Amino acid sequence: MNESPATAGPPRPGRILVIDDDPTVAEVVAGYLTRAGHHVDRAADGPQGLALARTHRPDLLVLDLMLPGIDGLEILRRLRADADGADLPVVLLTAKGDETDRILGLELGADDYVTKPFSPRELVLRVQSVLRRSRASAPAQPPAGPLVSGDIALDPQARRAHRGGRELLLTLREFDLLAFLLRHPQTVFSRQELMERVWGWDFGDLSTVTVHIRRLREKVEHDPAAPSLITTVWGVGYRYDPATGEQDGPA
Numbered sequence: 001m002n003e004s005p006a007t008a009g010p011p012r013p014g015r016i017l018v019i020d021d022d023p024t025v026a027e028v029v030a031g032y033l034t035r036a037g038h039h040v041d042r043a044a045d046g047p048q049g050l051a052l053a054r055t056h057r058p059d060l061l062v063l064d065l066m067l068p069g070i071d072g073l074e075i076l077r078r079l080r081a082d083a084d085g086a087d088l089p090v091v092l093l094t095a096k097g098d099e100t101d102r103i104l105g106l107e108l109g110a111d112d113y114v115t116k117p118f119s120p121r122e123l124v125l126r127v128q129s130v131l132r133r134s135r136a137s138a139p140a141q142p143p144a145g146p147l148v149s150g151d152i153a154l155d156p157q158a159r160r161a162h163r164g165g166r167e168l169l170l171t172l173r174e175f176d177l178l179a180f181l182l183r184h185p186q187t188v189f190s191r192q193e194l195m196e197r198v199w200g201w202d203f204g205d206l207s208t209v210t211v212h213i214r215r216l217r218e219k220v221e222h223d224p225a226a227p228s229l230i231t232t233v234w235g236v237g238y239r240y241d242p243a244t245g246e247q248d249g250p251a
Contacts, residue, residue, distance in 0.1 A: 013037040014059035014131050019049030019075070020093060021067055025116075029062060029093075032120040033127065046070025053079060053088070060089040060131055062123070063110075065101050073101065076108045086169040087159070089134045091126055093118070106211035109171040133200065134172050147182040149242050152220060152229075154179055163220055173198070174216050181230065181240035190237035213238055 016038050020026040023044070030040040041058065043049035046069035053061055053075070061079075065072035072092065079085035092113035094102045102113055111130045114123050147154045154161040156179055161168045170178065180198050189197070191209040199208070217224045231241050 012135075013039065015039045015041070015056075016060050016062060016127065017041045017043065017049065017052055017056075017058040018062045019043045019046070019053075019067065019072070020062070020064040021045055022064070025064075025093070028120055029123060032124050033062075036124050036128070038127075046072070046075055050075050050078060053085065054082065057084060057088065060091065060127060060134070062091050062093065062127065064093040065098065065105065066095070073104060073108060076105060076110060080109045080169075080171070083169070087134075087172050087175070089130045089172050091123070091130055093123075103207065103211060106208055107215060109174070109215065111171065111173050112208070129200065130172070133176065147179065149182050149185070149240075152178075152182070154182055168219050170219065171215075173212050174219070177212055177216055178220065181238075185240050185242050188233045188236050188239045193237065 016033055018026055018029050018033070018040060020029065020042075021044050026042050026044070030042055033040050041052060041056065043052050046067040048069075049063070049067070050070060052058075063072045063075060067075070070078075076090060076092075079088055079090075086109075090110045092102065092105045092110045094105070094113050094115050102115075105113060111133075112126050114126055145156075147156070151164045152161070153163075154175075159175055161170055161175060161178060177194070177198050180194070191206040194209050195206065213230060214224075217227045217230050221227045221229055228243065229241060231239050233239050
């Protein structure tokens, strides 16, 4: 996986929770992440993993979908329903043939996934890419000021967004995607362009973008079934269209 220069270089070490009931997989994943400089906690079943994620919030969660007690999708669903877990970065471990579960995981707010069997080095790269993006709210340069479009207000520094005075519980990628669209109104971007400019990857599964667009619409559109803000330009991509009469720009 190649990344853009803006996201190149190893991130600072983080605390990572690995939830996987296969001791061999968990040991390999933990070993590679530890050698990459991260502190790793492990859980072997769903209930233990969910409890650890809630009581000792990690910087990132590596989550297997097939788990005893509580499966990975239910863990993800419960974490996303928590105020403290709404933006927790999550990388899924999925079986190669479980496309339906993988898409559902993305719809529930997973940031990335790796299919089994996988290269541990690829997993480390994925983890570090997501960590890097999650920390983009504190760059060396001062962050851009708040963005306002109609009743949508987004503060990049605080990483908080509201619509009509109600706070939007956005995942890491959803927040970055909304911020990007607000900064580029009435401009069409293909899924590949969004993957490169929001995710920082020059290749990957483009369904990831599709799923995140769908989830974002569910949170910002008055009628997600008939979107008026994030519109589809058939055969090209997506465009952010402020409502008629709205003025976009800094608050």
